[in-house]
Amino acid sequence: MSSEKLKIAVLGGTGNIGEGMVLRLALQNLMAEGVKNEVIIGSRSKETANEAAKEAISELENCGFDTSKITITGNSNHEAAQAAEVIILTIRFGHVLPLLHEIREALEDKILITPVVPMVKEGDLFVYKPPEEGSAALAIQKNVPASTKVVAAFHNIPAGKLRDIVKCKAVHHALVCSDDVEAKKMVINLTEHMGCMKPLDGGPLKQASIMESLTPLLINLAKLNGLRDLGINFS
Amino acid sequence: MSSEKLKIAVLGGTGNIGEGMVLRLALQNLMAEGVKNEVIIGSRSKETANEAAKEAISELENCGFDTSKITITGNSNHEAAQAAEVIILTIRFGHVLPLLHEIREALEDKILITPVVPMVKEGDLFVYKPPEEGSAALAIQKNVPASTKVVAAFHNIPAGKLRDIVKCKAVHHALVCSDDVEAKKMVINLTEHMGCMKPLDGGPLKQASIMESLTPLLINLAKLNGLRDLGINFS
Numbered sequence: 001m002s003s004e005k006l007k008i009a010v011l012g013g014t015g016n017i018g019e020g021m022v023l024r025l026a027l028q029n030l031m032a033e034g035v036k037n038e039v040i041i042g043s044r045s046k047e048t049a050n051e052a053a054k055e056a057i058s059e060l061e062n063c064g065f066d067t068s069k070i071t072i073t074g075n076s077n078h079e080a081a082q083a084a085e086v087i088i089l090t091i092r093f094g095h096v097l098p099l100l101h102e103i104r105e106a107l108e109d110k111i112l113i114t115p116v117v118p119m120v121k122e123g124d125l126f127v128y129k130p131p132e133e134g135s136a137a138l139a140i141q142k143n144v145p146a147s148t149k150v151v152a153a154f155h156n157i158p159a160g161k162l163r164d165i166v167k168c169k170a171v172h173h174a175l176v177c178s179d180d181v182e183a184k185k186m187v188i189n190l191t192e193h194m195g196c197m198k199p200l201d202g203g204p205l206k207q208a209s210i211m212e213s214l215t216p217l218l219i220n221l222a223k224l225n226g227l228r229d230l231g232i233n234f235s
Numbered sequence: 236m237s238s239e240k241l242k243i244a245v246l247g248g249t250g251n252i253g254e255g256m257v258l259r260l261a262l263q264n265l266m267a268e269g270v271k272n273e274v275i276i277g278s279r280s281k282e283t284a285n286e287a288a289k290e291a292i293s294e295l296e297n298c299g300f301d302t303s304k305i306t307i308t309g310n311s312n313h314e315a316a317q318a319a320e321v322i323i324l325t326i327r328f329g330h331v332l333p334l335l336h337e338i339r340e341a342l343e344d345k346i347l348i349t350p351v352v353p354m355v356k357e358g359d360l361f362v363y364k365p366p367e368e369g370s371a372a373l374a375i376q377k378n379v380p381a382s383t384k385v386v387a388a389f390h391n392i393p394a395g396k397l398r399d400i401v402k403c404k405a406v407h408h409a410l411v412c413s414d415d416v417e418a419k420k421m422v423i424n425l426t427e428h429m430g431c432m433k434p435l436d437g438g439p440l441k442q443a444s445i446m447e448s449l450t451p452l453l454i455n456l457a458k459l460n461g462l463r464d465l466g467i468n469f470s
Contacts, residue, residue, distance in 0.1 A: 200459075201456075203455050206362075210448050211452075217442070220437075221410070221435055221469055231469070234468075
């Protein structure tokens with residue numbers, strides 16, 4: 001890694017899942033075992049990203065955390081990706097490929113994490129609708145430089161629990177897939193200190209379609225059975 | 236229902252998942268709330284089925300259960316299906332469609348439960364390989380009479396835990412899908428008293444592909460992470 005602290009860009013870090021990711025990544029700096037990092041929120045507008053970064057810091061302060069060891073900044077998606085070693089795509093599938101095209105040169109040699117789930121609503125329920133490559137993960141891999149290490153992770157963690165950094169006591173399994181063994185190990189390590197996730201090795205990237213399809217399943221099960229914010233545990 | 240006790244045929248009841256199903260269905264006759272039933276094991280040969288029925292009864296006796304209220308018999312797949320109101324297909328996908336063709340007339344107006352998972356081994360891992368209909372469940376529905384009520388269930392319960400009627404204390408979620416609301420309710424009720432399963436409404440039959448794809452995921456996760464006999468819980 002090029003710096004002592006790992007630089008992590010959360011593109012779409014102003015969205016639902018993105019907000020929780022930013023807070024939980026930042027909090028690792030306060031943990032004995034956490035992965036020390038600087039978080040860069042990426043957004044289409046630098047101003048929105050900056051605003052979100054300030055709000056994240058205030059939220060951590062309001063929760064009583066010591067933010068002196070925490071760095072959260074904001075920038076455009078391209079600048080954020082450029083500055084980072086690890087990039088997390090917390091963006092809807094429909095916007096992902098155009099964005100990758102736009103920031104392509106900033107992705108060389110980086111670890112790119114995709115929690116992206118291509119799904120559509122049909123009637124009351126969601127249906128998994130992967131692109132022709134078989135999954136969002138494989139479509140993403142096809143649209144980045146060969147040196148980019150694509151890791152599929154964080155699909156099945158409910159946004160509400162991820163966001164709830166103080167009260168959420170749930171710990172759910174988080175599957176991590178990649179064809180790059182080192183990148184997968186790094187993301188598994190990052191996941192271990194997220195506070196509400198217990199990582200499991202999900203195998204090669206081609207297995208990501210099953211992980212992606214679990215997200216509409218979780219949403220549908222919640223709706224059909226009067227539950228909410230469902231996560232998964234394997235035992 | 237045509238009799239006081241529900242007649243349930245377990246086709247392929249001499250196999251791995253089939254054996255556990257037979258024992259756990261039979262044990263419901265000893266429960267206050269269980270669905271009272273007669274189990275008919277179906278197999279290609281009547282003799283094999285009969286033998287399996289006798290072994291199941293002895294196993295229950297050896298475990299100390301009072302078998303006076305339990306009926307387990309064996310027959311050919313066709314005769315077993317003919318006699319039953321509910322038919323469970325604990326058979327490999329490759330053998331399912333030819334069997335359905337053979338026993339088609341015995342399926343009229345019946346509830347047909349499919350835990351069938353079409354999957355293949357690629358290298359060390361299993362890959363979900365659904366037929367062109369999108370899932371085994373939808374392919375099965377296409378190959379039975381219109382009056383047959385197809386219910387997808389019991390895909391994600393590890394055979395080892397299902398089979399271990401005495402020591403297994405695990406309770407995993409079991410998803411149940413069907414387009415027939417009454418048949419789904421009946422199977423949910425049956426599942427509730429299986430001893431190691433907690434049913435969840437999985438929605439219409441078209442959702443079965445996700446449930447089916449979870450089985451190779453569970454096998455792969457166990458292999459990749461040094462675990463075994465994995466089941467799923469949603470919370």
